[in-house]
Amino acid sequence: MGQNGEVLKVRNLSTHFYTGAGVAKAVQKVDLTLKRGRTLGLVGESGCGKSVTALSIMRLVPEPPGRIVAGRVELDGRNLLELSEAEMRSVRGSRIAMIFQEPMTSLNPVFTVGSQIVEAVRVHERLSRTAARDRAVEMLSTVRIPNPAQRMRSYPHQLSGGQQQRVMIAMALACGPDVLIADEPTTALDVTIQSQILSLLDDLQARLSMAVLFITHDMAVIAQTADDVAVMYAGTIVERAPVKPLFNKPLHPYTRLLFRSIPTGGARGSRLETIAGQVPSLLALPTGCRFHPRCPLAFERCVKEEPVLREVEDGRLVACHRAGEIEELMK
Numbered sequence: 001m002g003q004n005g006e007v008l009k010v011r012n013l014s015t016h017f018y019t020g021a022g023v024a025k026a027v028q029k030v031d032l033t034l035k036r037g038r039t040l041g042l043v044g045e046s047g048c049g050k051s052v053t054a055l056s057i058m059r060l061v062p063e064p065p066g067r068i069v070a071g072r073v074e075l076d077g078r079n080l081l082e083l084s085e086a087e088m089r090s091v092r093g094s095r096i097a098m099i100f101q102e103p104m105t106s107l108n109p110v111f112t113v114g115s116q117i118v119e120a121v122r123v124h125e126r127l128s129r130t131a132a133r134d135r136a137v138e139m140l141s142t143v144r145i146p147n148p149a150q151r152m153r154s155y156p157h158q159l160s161g162g163q164q165q166r167v168m169i170a171m172a173l174a175c176g177p178d179v180l181i182a183d184e185p186t187t188a189l190d191v192t193i194q195s196q197i198l199s200l201l202d203d204l205q206a207r208l209s210m211a212v213l214f215i216t217h218d219m220a221v222i223a224q225t226a227d228d229v230a231v232m233y234a235g236t237i238v239e240r241a242p243v244k245p246l247f248n249k250p251l252h253p254y255t256r257l258l259f260r261s262i263p264t265g266g267a268r269g270s271r272l273e274t275i276a277g278q279v280p281s282l283l284a285l286p287t288g289c290r291f292h293p294r295c296p297l298a299f300e301r302c303v304k305e306e307p308v309l310r311e312v313e314d315g316r317l318v319a320c321h322r323a324g325e326i327e328e329l330m331k
Contacts, residue, residue: 007211008034008057008096008179013071015056017282018064024282026052028235030071031309034179034211041226041243042215043258045279049235050215054181057213058098059088075179094124097172101184103164107156113167114140114152117174124175139170143200162193166200173204180205183215198225219262223247231255234280234290237309240317249327251318253295256330289321297322297330 010032017024027049034040042050055061057073059080073080075095080088092098100106108116117136121127127135133152140148143166156164165185172180182201186194202225205212214225222229222243229246231239231254239252250256260273277294280286286293292302301321309319320326 005036005038006033007036007076008032008213009072009074010053010057011072011074013053013056013068013073015052015061015066015068017066019283022283025285026066026235026282027056030232030235030237032213032230032237034213036178036211037205037209038227039205039212039214039225041222041229042213042232043217043219043222043229044232046217047279048232050217050232051183052235053232054098054183054213054215057181058092058096059083059085060098090124093120093172093177094175095177096179096181097175097177098181098183099165099168099172099185101187103161103168104156106168107164109156112153112155113159114154117152117167117171120171121174135174136170139174140167142173142204143167143170145170160193161189162196165189165193165197169197169200169204173208176208177210179211179213181213181215184217185214186221187216187218194221201225219258231258234285235282236290236319237317238291238319240309242316245314245316251312251316251323251326252320253297253322253326253330254291256326289319297326 010030013027013030015027017026030053032040042053044050052061056068061068068081071081075091080091083091107113114133114136117139118129118132121132121135122129137148137152140151145151145163145166159167186197189197198221216222226243229241229243230237231252233254239246239250239255246255250259257275261275275294280290280293288304289295289298289302289307292298295302305321307319307321309317312318312323
């Protein structure tokens with residue numbers, strides 16, 4: 001483990017997709033740090049590069065058309081991007097695990113959920129089938145599935161959406177990973193089940209002291225789950241801060257506009273604010289700051305010069321030429 005409990009460090013990560021229409025720069029120069037026992041929320045609009053970042057960390061980007069073109073992903077100082085595929089397979093599931101948005105696309109419909117958890121355990125640990133089965137039952141109980149021994153014999157389609165997601169969590173945590181990546185794990189669930197899953201993940205993190213990367217577009221979920229937040233726009237990180245300072249005083253124009261576009265339950269008939277313009281195509285990104293065509297504070301420097309992520313106050317990082325003026329200009 002690194003200094004200050006650092007488990008996973010992502011540095012200068014860039015992932016591109018090579019298509020007939022050109023090169024899509026899906027992730028560009030991304031830096032992230034995950035610490036044991038803490039949750040980093042990665043937030044932004046759909047298509048901003050959040051999921052590609054997660055797949056890059058896991059070395060699951062489809063090649064072709066994708067390719068990680070630069071950067072380092074260090075797990076306890078070991079660069080995962082330099083490992084062979086066989087070495088990386090041993091890391092996935094045992095040291096770093098991922099929960100996907102749609103469990104039915106990850107669970108095999110022709111095998112029981114129990115057999116799938118057992119297989120995940122035996123891939124990484126030298127356990128007998130009986131011992132692996134006991135571990136699977138234990139994990140189903142840990143994720144609060146009723147009658148876990150009986151549910152071992154169920155097929156995915158026989159479970160509710162919330163139970164399927166719990167099975168995915170059980171499978172991901174069966175080998176006690178140090179890092180858990182949760183990619184929109186509650187998006188397809190109703191509000192009640194979503195709250196239960198978030199509470200479950202919080203309890204499991206406290207029990208296992210994992211580092212968690214929680215990916216979502218839902219700022220309310222971020223407020224409930226994250227300790228720190230990284231805001232992503234068009235493939236780059238534009239702001240990083242602890243969750244409370246970020247919510248109290250966002251320092252990037254995009255972050256501030258994101259908050260203004262969240263429904264607040266105000267007066268009936270009141271208009272919901274929106275962010276003007278469209279997210280740029282990753283095939284034809286604007287010069288300078290990627291947000292400048294939509295930014296109400298953009299000036300000539302924003303068009304010509306790409307801002308770097310820099311510390312502006314109390315350890316907070318912002319990629320904006322006018323970061324120090326935002327509080328006054330966007331009242």
